[in-house]
Amino acid sequence: MADPVKTQSKTAIWNDPTFRSIAFQVIAGVAIVWTFWALFDNTMTNMERRGITTGFAFLNETSGFGILMSLIEYDETHTYGRTFLVGLLNTLLISVLGIFAATILGFILGVARLSRNWLISKIAAVYVEILRNIPLLLQIFFWYIAVLQTLPHPRKSFNFADSFFLNARGFYVPGPVPESGFNIVLVLFFTAIIATVFIARWARKRQDLTGQQFPVFLTGFGLIIGVPVVIFFILGAPMSFDYPALKGFNFQGGITVIPELIALWLALSMYTAAFIGEIVRAGIQGVSHGQTEAAHALGIRHNPTLRLVIVPQAMRIIIPPLTSQYLNLAKNSSLATAIGYPDLVGVFMGTTLNQTGQALEIVAMTMAVYLVMSLLISAFMNWFNNRMALVER
Amino acid sequence: MKKTFTVLGVVAAAMLATSASAGTLEDVKKRGTLSCGVSTGLPGFSIQDEKGNWTGLDVDTCRAVAAAVLADANKVRFVPLTAKERFTALQSGEIDILSRNTTWTHTRDTSLGLNFAGVNYYDGQGFLVQKALGVKSALELDGASVCIQAGTTTELNLADYFREHGMKYSAVVFDTSDQTREGFEAARCDILTSDQSQLYAIRSKLGNPGSAMVLPEVISKEPLGPVVRQGDDAWFNIVKWTLNALINADEMGVTSANAKDMSMGTNPGIKRLLGTEGDAGAKLGLSADWAMNAVIQVGNYGEMFDRNVGPKTPLAISRGLNALWNKGGILYAPPVR
Incomplete structure (x- = not known):
């Protein structure tokens, strides 16, 4: 029997709030880690017991199957690891193309809906209401089956100037073949981009100090486009074209844009543009009209008002929801597999999974890709948002 | 705190418990139905009609196994699976047998923890x-x-x-x-x-x-057949020998219509197959009339073929390679004895 008064005066350690909160967090942390470890271990044990092959050794085996479209060199003799890369690049291609087109179209739509022209604003409204209320998969099928697959057989292609051909198997364009000397043009082009960045920085600094403006846009345009084009012709146009021509079953040569890519691009960008249009409209409407009036009162003309006052403030409202539209588009691109566009899901989680049977590894890798891709888009947009955010003083 | 630990313990025990069961045969008998993985719809092999009934050669293979094990060809639960899902469904124990126009290949037989129980259609x-x-x-x-x-x-x-x-x-x-x-x-x-x-x-x-x-060119060999999990030899034997019984019945002229009479006949081979002589069923852990049930309720291999893919169906496929070995094909089942 110890002294009862003494023990009561000192709080028991399990009643100490600091100790309790830390202890519970540690317990929760351990439980979570242990749960996942147990799931992982259980799976591995069971798979081993049933004689199922595990591990990533299959990535080094020869794939043995062909892929319709690849941005890097690929044929049947490459590995399953390479099929992963091919699929990944195709997914990235459609995501980037889609985000690019959806953004431009979306901004046009958003501004058009606010137009004082009755017809333009109603056309934009009808577009938005129709496109965003039809499931994306149906739109993909519409473009692919109802539009692109009704194009003629290769032997009856639409012919534009004997260089561009359009048929049910794609759009064939002449492929540029650089010749000696073209490297100079490329070097100039990239140097001009870097130079323009520095000029822009210098011009901004000068304007901050002296108030004098410098025509950065025109200078940059001249440097990046003008100079290389002039040099290109001075060098005697060191580039030839590889024209597509019908040989045997199909057109050979040039660049082929497969109909699956076109259909998916149209569907994804037009669908997402409808949402982006609404976001842009909301963003612009979210800037109070008093801002416009104040700018006008200061004698700023209409265009600079829009460019310097309204849009920067609207962007702060637009960017966060725009991010989630970009994420949606990137993830929706996996619907590609429905029309046979060889994206990551179609190539890697489809054929490769089927031939190797290693579902767990392949599904995990595919999930990781989409997760990383989404996180990267998110991180970039957050960075962009921070730049655009109102700097409060 | 004590309660928290108890809950955690229960959850952990549930997760650590491996799903290794006693045996597929016991599971199927206890459940009363056979769980069979089929395709999402392939005419002639496994397809669902407007009323929800499954028909096809692969479907009939499962029905025959159900008839042999449970004495009722209708006690089958069909699980439609895409090509991507099929092996995982079998590996995880969601289905007892995969009968989904699946080609028997080296990789599938060796690295997926599966066994092919035979061939029910030679394709190319x-x-x-x-x-x-x-x-x-x-x-x-x-x-x-x-x-x-x-x-x-x-x-x-x-x-x-x-x-x-x-x-x-x-x-x-x-x-x-x-x-x-x-x-x-x-x-x-x-x-x-x-x-x-x-x-x-x-x-x-x-x-x-x-x-x-x-x-005219046939560029590959595609032996299609039912698949089971590795590590359950008793069940593997049942599926393998049900398929063999159907082919043997075809060879011996035993059909769904005459099986009852044939079992009372004089041919000892037929009597062994149909269970009126010997203990073929008992050796598989099944009743004596296992093969009889399969043949009566589903028909022999030839009947299954004619009903689902044969010349009188829209597919109009002739027996070809799938004819019996003594009729110009390569279908050859080991004897029941």
């Missing part, structure tokens, strides 16, 4: 072309575009064939059989490749079936 990959192309042989296909259905061994066979003959191709891979056919009809590709049994089914669905033809 071929080509469907538009007659207008004027192609008479697959060797004239250099540079062609090819429509393929995803999730089969077809892509590898196609690539192998074209590589072997030094030809180029571009493959357009679709998700379903119908999309593949639509792509072919819309001239997205010059040829469509698939197992021959499916080519005939696809051709019958074309707007104008006469406009396309199946080329």
Whole structure:
């Protein structure tokens, strides 16, 4: 029997709030880690017991199957690891193309809906209401089956100037073949981009100090486009074209844009543009009209008002929801597999999974890709948002 | 705190508990139904009609196993699976038997923890072309575009064939059989490749079936058959011998109509098969009339074939390779004795 008064005066350690909160967090942390470890271990044990092959050794085996479209060199003799890369690049291609087109179209739509022209604003409204209320998969099928697959057989292609051909198997364009000397043009082009960045920085600094403006846009345009084009012709146009021509079953040569890519691009960008249009409209409407009036009162003309006052403030409202539209588009691109566009899901989680049977590894890798891709888009947009955010003083 | 730990303990125990069960046979008997993985819809092999009834050669294989094990061919739960899902469903124990036009290959037999219990249809990959192309042989296909259905061994066979003959191709891979056919009809590709049994089914669905033809070349061996999990030899034996019993019944002329009479006849081989002599059923852990039930309720292999894919069906496939060994085919089952 110890002294009862003494023990009561000192709080028991399990009643100490600091100790309790830390202890519970540690317990929760351990439980979570242990749960996942147990799931992982259980799976591995069971798979081993049933004689199922595990591990990533299959990535080094020869794939043995062909892929319709690849941005890097690929044929049947490459590995399953390479099929992963091919699929990944195709997914990235459609995501980037889609985000690019959806953004431009979306901004046009958003501004058009606010137009004082009755017809333009109603056309934009009808577009938005129709496109965003039809499931994306149906739109993909519409473009692919109802539009692109009704194009003629290769032997009856639409012919534009004997260089561009359009048929049910794609759009064939002449492929540029650089010749000696073209490297100079490329070097100039990239140097001009870097130079323009520095000029822009210098011009901004000068304007901050002296108030004098410098025509950065025109200078940059001249440097990046003008100079290389002039040099290109001075060098005697060191580039030839590889024209597509019908040989045997199909057109050979040039660049082929497969109909699956076109259909998916149209569907994804037009669908997402409808949402982006609404976001842009909301963003612009979210800037109070008093801002416009104040700018006008200061004698700023209409265009600079829009460019310097309204849009920067609207962007702060637009960017966060725009991010989630970009994420949606990137993830929706996996619907590609429905029309046979060889994206990551179609190539890697489809054929490769089927031939190797290693579902767990392949599904995990595919999930990781989409997760990383989404996180990267998110991180970039957050960075962009921070730049655009109102700097409060 | 004590309660928290108890809950955690229970959860952990549940997760750590491996799903290794006593045996598939006991599980099926206890459950009262056989769980059978089939395709999502392939005419002649496994397809669901408007009323929800499953029919097909692969479906009948499962029904025969149910008849042998549970004495009732209708006690089957069909689980439609895509090509991607099928092996995982079997590995995880969601189904007891996979009967889904699955090709028996080395990789599948060795690295997936599965066993192929035999062959219920000998198939081979071929080509469907538009007659207008004027192609008479697959060797004239250099540079062609090819429509393929995803999730089969077809892509590898196609690539192998074209590589072997030094030809180029571009493959357009679709998700379903119908999309593949639509792509072919819309001239997205010059040829469509698939197992021959499916080519005939696809051709019958074309707007104008006469406009396309199946080329004579068969570029691969596709032995299709039921699959079970590795490590349960008793169940493996049951599926294997049910299939053998159906083929043996076909060879001995035992049909669903005459099985009862034949079991009372004089042929000892037939009597052993049908359980009126010997203990073939007991050795499998089944009742004596296991094979009799299968044959009476489902029919022998020949009856299954004729009903689902034979000349009188829309697929109109002749027995060919699938005829019995003594009738020009390669179907040969070990004897029941």
